[in-house]
Every structure is written in C-alpha cells, then in structure tokens.
Amino acid sequence: MRKNSIYEYIILAICSSILTVSKFLMSYIPNIEPVTLLIIIYTLIFGFKRTMIITIIFVLIEGYLWGFDLWVISYIFVWPLLVIITQIIKNKIKNNFMLWSLFAGFYGMIFGILCAIPLIIFDKSFAYSTILSGIFFDAVHMVGNYLIMLIVGETFYNRLKEVIKELNLNN
Amino acid sequence: MKSLNNVLKLVITALVLSIGLNMFLGYKTYLNSQVEEGVKEKVTIEVIVDVPSQEKTYYSYALVGSSVEFLDQAMDEIGMNYEEAGGFVTSINEITPIWDETHKEYWSILINGNYGMDGINTQVIKNGDVITFEFVDQNENS
Numbered sequence: 113m114r115k116n117s118i119y120e121y122i123i124l125a126i127c128s129s130i131l132t133v134s135k136f137l138m139s140y141i142p143n144i145e146p147v148t149l150l151i152i153i154y155t156l157i158f159g160f161k162r163t164m165i166i167t168i169i170f171v172l173i174e175g176y177l178w179g180f181d182l183w184v185i186s187y188i189f190v191w192p193l194l195v196i197i198t199q200i201i202k203n204k205i206k207n208n209f210m211l212w213s214l215f216a217g218f219y220g221m222i223f224g225i226l227c228a229i230p231l232i233i234f235d236k237s238f239a240y241s242t243i244l245s246g247i248f249f250d251a252v253h254m255v256g257n258y259l260i261m262l263i264v265g266e267t268f269y270n271r272l273k274e275v276i277k278e279l280n281l282n283n
Numbered sequence: 284m285k286s287l288n289n290v291l292k293l294v295i296t297a298l299v300l301s302i303g304l305n306m307f308l309g310y311k312t313y314l315n316s317q318v319e320e321g322v323k324e325k326v327t328i329e330v331i332v333d334v335p336s337q338e339k340t341y342y343s344y345a346l347v348g349s350s351v352e353f354l355d356q357a358m359d360e361i362g363m364n365y366e367e368a369g370g371f372v373t374s375i376n377e378i379t380p381i382w383d384e385t386h387k388e389y390w391s392i393l394i395n396g397n398y399g400m401d402g403i404n405t406q407v408i409k410n411g412d413v414i415t416f417e418f419v420d421q422n423e424n425s
Contacts, residue, residue, distance in 0.1 A: 179387070181421075210292060217299050221306075241400040251306035258299045262292070 128169040143249045144256040148216045155198040167191045186227035209266040217258030224250040331415040370402015387421035
C-alpha cells in the first residue's frame with residue numbers, strides 16, 4: 113500500500129465500514145459475527161498499524177451507533193488485542209486457514225472472559241456474572257467464528273489480496 | 284492427500300461443534316442442579332422494589348424453593364413482567380423503563396446486594412435470599 117497516499121485513507125475507511133456494516137447485517141443472530149474473520153484477514157494483509165487504525169475507527173463507530181457504555185471499554189480492549197495476537201502469530205500460522213479457523217473459534221470461546229476483564233475494575237461480581245451468564249453465547253460464538261473462517265476465510269483473503277494488487281496498493 | 288485434509292477438517296469441525304455443545308449442556312446442567320437442590324426445601328425470600336424518589340417496597344415470599352413458583356407470585360404481587368428470552372425485567376408495578384437515545388433506564392436485579400448472575404427466569408433462588416429490583420436511570424447516575 114502506498115504510504116500516506118489518499119488510497120490508504122480510502123481503503124482504511126472502506127475496511128472500517130465493511131466491519132461495521134457486516135456486523136450490523138448479522139446482528140440479528142446473537143454472537144455470530146464476521147468481525148473476528150475480518151480483523152484477522154486485515155491484519156494478514158494490511159499489517160499491524162493499519163489494522164489497528166481500522167479497528168479503532170470501528171470501535172468508535174460502534175460506540176456512536178449503540179451508545180458509549182461499559183461494553184465500549186471491553187471493545188477497546190478486546191478487538192485491538194485480537195490485532196496484536198494475530199500480528200504475533202501470523203508468521204507461524206501463515207496461510208493455514210484450518211489453524212486460523214481454530215484460532216478464531218478459540219477467540220470466540222474466550223470472548224466473554226476477555227470482555228469481562230475490564231469490568232473487574234468496576235465490580236468483580238458483575239464481571240463474574242457476565243462470564244457465567246455468557247457461557248452459552250460464548251459456545252455459539254466459538255462455533256460461529258470457526259465455521260465462518262473455515263468456509264469463507266481463505267476465499268476472502270485471496271480476493272482481498274487480488275483487489276489490493278489490482279489497485280496497485282501494495283508496498 | 285487432499286482427501287486426508289478433508290477428513291482432518293471434518294474431524295476438527297466435529298470436535299469444535301462437540302466442545303460448543305458440551306459448553307452449552309454443561310452450563311444447563313449446572314443451572315438445573317442448582318434448581319433441583321432448591322426444590323427440596325421450603326425457602327423464604329425477601330423482595331425489595333427500589334425506585335428512586337419513592338419509598339422502597341418490601342415483600343416476603345414463602346415458597347417451595349422453586350424459581351418458577353416465585354416468578355408466578357411475583358408477577359401477580361408486584362406486577363412484574365419479563366422477557367422469556369434472557370429474563371430481562373420489562374416492568375414492575377407498571378413502571379416500564381425506557382431505553383432509547385435520550386432515556387437509559389432499566390430494572391436491575393440484585394441478589395443479596397450483588398448483581399444477579401442471570402435473567403430473572405433462570406435465577407436460582409435460595410433460602411434467605413434478598414432480591415432487589417432497582418430502577419436505574421443511567422442519565423441520573425452519570
């Protein structure tokens with residue numbers, strides 16, 4: 113991607129919009145979301161810094177859409193953490209989408225626990241109850257993330273890579 | 284080699300689905316075991332309806348340890364309504380919280396002073412429990 117070019121800003125804005133819109137479109141099914149898939153693939157293609165910007169924009173838009181509350185604090189923690197972990201492990205996993213599916217599933221499974229961590233600051237019992245009452249949704253999240261990554265992960269990754277190449281946006 | 288990969292994919296997918304199913308079943312079993320224990324004994328619980336700017340209302344219930352029995356009585360006595368999915372309390376004594384862009388109100392459930400672990404319809408009730416329904420207006424609190 114050309115550094116500091118107008119293209120870069122447009123792509124970052126479009127990617128943030130895709131995150132927000134796709135999450136909104138799937139919001140009628142609890143905890144089935146494309147955000148984990150998209151953030152992982154963005155990190156693989158755009159790298160750490162740009163994906164972090166996309167993620168922060170996404171969290172801010174979510175906050176403006178649904179209202180700033182305790183969950184936004186969890187989002188500020190959880191989604192950038194996904195970018196950091198993906199960046200750390202991406203050279204080990206590379207293009208093995210079976211492993212990325214397992215990683216996405218695992219992240220979905222611990223999502224409730226991760227979201228509850230910032231809540232410990234406010235109330236331990238509230239954090240604990242959030243984890244317990246969310247076990248069912250974490251199970252759904254795990255299976256959803258795993259299947260979404262397994263089914264569309266590789267295709268989406270290849271398509272996005274082609275688009276970036278066609279637009280001559282590589283470094 | 285490709286068929287081996289497909290078999291591996293199927294096995295791992297089955298494993299993930301089974302972990303998900305076990306998480307769900309384990310959680311349900313845990314909840315049910317808690318309820319079963321309660322059914323054996325007669326329990327007395329206290330309910331407080333706490334609305335700011337109004338005096339707190341106190342209720343006492345003698346039940347056979349059943350959450351369902353409590354719900355039936357509470358729905359009659361304190362006029363409680365809740366959503367089946369999630370057990371979110373929608374109104375008490377005709378006081379219905381409003382949640383939109385300007386209003387951020389809700390009924391909070393506290394069990395012995397701590398936030399309830401579940402919706403009101405899945406909340407396990409034990410002898411001596413104090414259940415507080417607190418009307419919260421986030422705009423006033425902030």
